[in-house]
Amino acid sequence: MSQSNNVRWAVIGLGWFGEVHADNLSEMPEIELAALCTRRPDRLNEVSDRLGVERRYTDYRELLADPEIDVVSITTHINDHREIAIDALRSGKHVLLEKPMAPTLADCEQIMEAARNADGFLMVGHICRFDPRVTMAKQAIEEGRIGDIISMHARRNLSKEIGETALENISALMGDGIHDADLMLWFSQANVSTVYAQEVHPGQSKYPDAGWSIARLDSGAVAVVESVWHLPKTTPYTIDARMEIIGTEGALYINCGEAGLAIHDAQGVKLPDTMYWPRPLGSYFGVLQEELRYFAKCVRSGETPQRITPAESCAAVAWMAAATESAQTGAVITL
Structure with missing residues (x-):
């Protein structure tokens, strides 16, 4: 984490919900929206310019190699979840993976195996x-x-x-x-x-x-x-x-x-x-922020997330x- 104890967070995938993640993270105290990633350069610049994000990546692997990032939200198409999540966990990042974890049980089991061997935490975003x-x-x-x-x-x-x-x-x-x-x-x-x-x-x-x-x-x-x-x-x-x-x-x-x-x-x-x-009145709040705040707290404290476990998401x-x-x-x- 940064010297200010802010959790440095990146978002991989800038579809509609990826942008919602980025918007909320940009407004939350003790979280720094550090980087954004999508394969579409025009979309990347559009959202990054609006939120004032300097680190911009069209290849998620380059983002994962950035030592200035602690956590990644993965908000891509479900069919991309397995590969990106496993690579992110192997890179040492903490991973908030949007639900569903993956399209198949076999994919989920591979992600969980990577999580068991990772230094970072994995939590699937079951917002409810x-x-x-x-x-x-x-x-x-x-x-x-x-x-x-x-x-x-x-x-x-x-x-x-x-x-x-x-x-x-x-x-x-x-x-x-x-x-x-x-x-x-x-x-x-x-x-x-x-x-x-x-x-x-x-x-x-x-x-x-x-x-x-x-x-x-x-x-x-x-x-x-x-x-x-x-x-x-x-x-x-x-x-x-x-x-x-x-x-x-x-x-x-x-x-x-x-x-x-x-x-x-x-x-x-x-x-x-x-x-x-x-x-309301130009500032986000709500359940998504509670989920993001919880995961950031786990990252700061070093306590494994328990509100939703990978095995429960897999089930x-x-x-x-x-x-x-x-x-x-x-x-x-x-x-």
Whole structure:
């Protein structure tokens, strides 16, 4: 780290979410946005100029060789995650890898092997684990307030306007269903036994717009994940995300779709994000910053991140990969 004790952070990948990472990091105390990297020179200069970043790379390997960088966010296409993450870990950097960890279980296992042999930390960016609504639900479960979990159902649905921009890169189940798969495994502390899934592909993009997956957990509970990126373009939700958890002694209901603000103007009604990376009055705050702040704290203290472990992230990928296989074959998949 720098003499000022600032964590020197770089972002690899400047798509939409890479830019969100960079914007938030640039505004956070005790973090220095030290470098940016993308293969597109025009995009690199556009974002770097706006944020005042001097170190600019079009080859991530050159960035990893820079001794003035402590941490990298990897916010690239999922198919690039394995190679870049392994190279970053071998270079000695601390790595915040955006979810999903990788497209296949085999890729995840290779990344985890590199992490076990690395000096730096690996944390996968399962941002929902830092949402206070979710963490309070987890606390209530751990306190035994709903008894043993027997059933979970989640939906995480987006408008087709967003789907049309994302479905060339990833399916709705792997892209967003993985959030709820991870949370359900975290809440239940169980493992997936069997998976059955169906996907629907009404759009023209590469990957299916919608998917449902039902899993039987080794605890005996049933868990259903719904992810549909085909809501009307006029939908008021930024994201319609809700989860029901039913136990032997009670139930929990998490609503992350309605965040307490509805704006009705000439264009209609919109429910904007007020929790994850909102920017009221020109400054970011929210759950993404909490995740980044947590990882920076781990880097400063030398304490291995525990809020989400690589093995837990891998388990969510295994579920969604099995769901994809089930949807394609019609078979029940045993893990």
